[in-house]
Amino acid sequence: MNSSITTEADAIIVGAGLAGLVAAAELADAGRRVIVLDQEPAQSFGGQAFWSFGGLFLVNSPEQRRMRIRDSRELAWQDWVGTAGFDRAEDDWPRRWAEAYVDFAAGEKRAWLHERGVRFFPVVGWAERGGYLATGPGNSVPRFHVTWGTGPGVLEPFMRRVRGAADVGLVSLRFRHRVSELVVENGAVTGARGEILAPSDVPRGVESTREVVGSFELRAPAVIVASGGIGGNHALVRANWPARLGEPPKHMLSGVPAHVDGRMLAISRAAGASTVNEDRMWHYTEGIANHSPVWPMHGIRILPGPSSLWLDALGNRLPVPLFPGFDTLGTLAHIMRTGYEHTWFILTRKIIEKEFALSGSEQNPDLTGKSLRGVLGRVGRGAPPPVQAFMDRGADFLVERELPALIRRMNALTGEPLLAPRTVEREVRARDREMENPFTKDLQVTALRGARTYLGDKLIRVATPHRLLDPDAGPLIAVRLHILTRKSLGGLQTDLQSRVLGMDGAPVPGLYAAGEVAGFGGGGMHGYRSLEGTFLGGCIFSGRSAGRAVGQLLVHG
Numbered sequence: 001m002n003s004s005i006t007t008e009a010d011a012i013i014v015g016a017g018l019a020g021l022v023a024a025a026e027l028a029d030a031g032r033r034v035i036v037l038d039q040e041p042a043q044s045f046g047g048q049a050f051w052s053f054g055g056l057f058l059v060n061s062p063e064q065r066r067m068r069i070r071d072s073r074e075l076a077w078q079d080w081v082g083t084a085g086f087d088r089a090e091d092d093w094p095r096r097w098a099e100a101y102v103d104f105a106a107g108e109k110r111a112w113l114h115e116r117g118v119r120f121f122p123v124v125g126w127a128e129r130g131g132y133l134a135t136g137p138g139n140s141v142p143r144f145h146v147t148w149g150t151g152p153g154v155l156e157p158f159m160r161r162v163r164g165a166a167d168v169g170l171v172s173l174r175f176r177h178r179v180s181e182l183v184v185e186n187g188a189v190t191g192a193r194g195e196i197l198a199p200s201d202v203p204r205g206v207e208s209t210r211e212v213v214g215s216f217e218l219r220a221p222a223v224i225v226a227s228g229g230i231g232g233n234h235a236l237v238r239a240n241w242p243a244r245l246g247e248p249p250k251h252m253l254s255g256v257p258a259h260v261d262g263r264m265l266a267i268s269r270a271a272g273a274s275t276v277n278e279d280r281m282w283h284y285t286e287g288i289a290n291h292s293p294v295w296p297m298h299g300i301r302i303l304p305g306p307s308s309l310w311l312d313a314l315g316n317r318l319p320v321p322l323f324p325g326f327d328t329l330g331t332l333a334h335i336m337r338t339g340y341e342h343t344w345f346i347l348t349r350k351i352i353e354k355e356f357a358l359s360g361s362e363q364n365p366d367l368t369g370k371s372l373r374g375v376l377g378r379v380g381r382g383a384p385p386p387v388q389a390f391m392d393r394g395a396d397f398l399v400e401r402e403l404p405a406l407i408r409r410m411n412a413l414t415g416e417p418l419l420a421p422r423t424v425e426r427e428v429r430a431r432d433r434e435m436e437n438p439f440t441k442d443l444q445v446t447a448l449r450g451a452r453t454y455l456g457d458k459l460i461r462v463a464t465p466h467r468l469l470d471p472d473a474g475p476l477i478a479v480r481l482h483i484l485t486r487k488s489l490g491g492l493q494t495d496l497q498s499r500v501l502g503m504d505g506a507p508v509p510g511l512y513a514a515g516e517v518a519g520f521g522g523g524g525m526h527g528y529r530s531l532e533g534t535f536l537g538g539c540i541f542s543g544r545s546a547g548r549a550v551g552q553l554l555v556h557g
């Protein structure tokens, strides 16, 4: 085995995901020498962000104004606090981070990214619609800006800067370097130790071997931990699962690669760091098994429009306002109370064509490949090809002309006759009767009519209201939905300079954190819930802050 100890950098960054790369780019721009360590091979450079949909939370942007959306910092803050529900003593730093982040999203974020070449799809999406009162959770207006080029488009400027800095010797990229210990001397973090893993040529995102072929020890005046969340480690997700969301699910799909393993949390704690809000997590309820999995238990999230009928495992409609795309964690808590972990969408061809989008760069080749022609094709007839591929090959999709046949196949898919045909038919027919008038008591129907007064929804997101049993809208489609792990909302507690705090609330000298491992700042700037599109931006904001703070530390000593 090889072993080496070196002191050759101003800073060590653990993790070559978006947060680590933004921090590295800031430091390199300031002329600092940085070592970036990552346990994965070079082909997974960029971490989760590469796979992401590239949705960014922006407030009062030109894209919003062009879509006739009036947004403001005040409205965004109202939505943020209503969604976060900060209620703990340890929410002091998260709340300060949240305020700074909303200022960023309403201020320089777009211009700063634009300067670096990031561009946005012109139709702004409306994620997490809430459905409660003005001070409750959810986005009052659409704010989800999809990056032209999706996740890789967000990463590109930072990868380019870091690769450029590597070419001139300012950044040293060391893949297959897994950190297992932070070096602590006289109470200060002064380096990192770990194992060199065997070379691996698995494609991007595929789980790589953990065979150890050597060890390393590196020293630097500052270490920035940017190691991501815990969503690929189901044991840790279950251990942190809060009682308010019911029992931990027995079966979950993974919305993230296996390297999102959460190991650095305990490693940082061992060096004196404080972790908070680890019971706050952001998992989805619209997961489907990937027909072409890349990582273990690979699930894809449907980004649903609001029209599908959402039924629990026994065929009862989910209660108000748990409509598709309204309240992620409210829906998760409800599902876990039903005694079953799966649910169903029932919809029509007409709805799937207009309303189904799949989260992930590889599921949106038109946007990821920046193909105007491909994107315009979405407006035409027919489901987008990646959605069609799931209809043809996805284990969770069923297509039938008649409702009784559909219900029979739904029962066959779960292997248990959980759905009473009478229950499902009653829900479908009752909902269809509410379509007769342009006004109705059914709040989901009212919501989708209301949504179509927003230009973006009318153009590409919400189908013209119709009866599910209208033969012209068919065939009927049923989709079985699973719980899908994704983001961690808590983690290492940091102050506004991204300095990691210890149990006594004072900074641990030499230790910084950014991105998902820091709860995107402060140890949980989202509080209990997110407004969506806030994670990539959280990596950019906290990565930039960590890079700048370490740069300052080196100037002032």
Ligand SMILES: Cc1cc2nc3c(=O)[nH]c(=O)nc-3n(C[C@H](O)[C@H](O)[C@H](O)COP(=O)(O)OP(=O)(O)OC[C@H]3O[C@@H](n4cnc5c(N)ncnc54)[C@H](O)[C@@H]3O)c2cc1C
Binding pocket: 014, 015, 016, 017, 018, 019, 020, 037, 038, 039, 040, 044, 046, 047, 048, 049, 050, 051, 052, 053, 054, 055, 056, 177, 178, 179, 180, 226, 227, 228, 229, 255, 256, 257, 259, 260, 261, 263, 264, 359, 360, 361, 487, 514, 515, 516, 517, 532, 533, 534, 535, 536, 537, 539
């Ligand atoms: C499919 C998908 C869609 C998404 N869509 C969106 C979206 O539209 N909008 C949005 O805002 N967010 C989205 N997200 C979330 C967002 O992409 C992530 O939260 C974000 O990219 C996390 O970045 P990070 O740098 O904190 O961590 P990561 O990307 O996880 O990077 C951390 C890196 O650290 C390395 N590492 C970990 N531990 C060690 C160790 N001990 N030693 C060495 N290296 C280590 C890992 O190998 C990894 O490369 C999506 C995520 C996915 C997976």
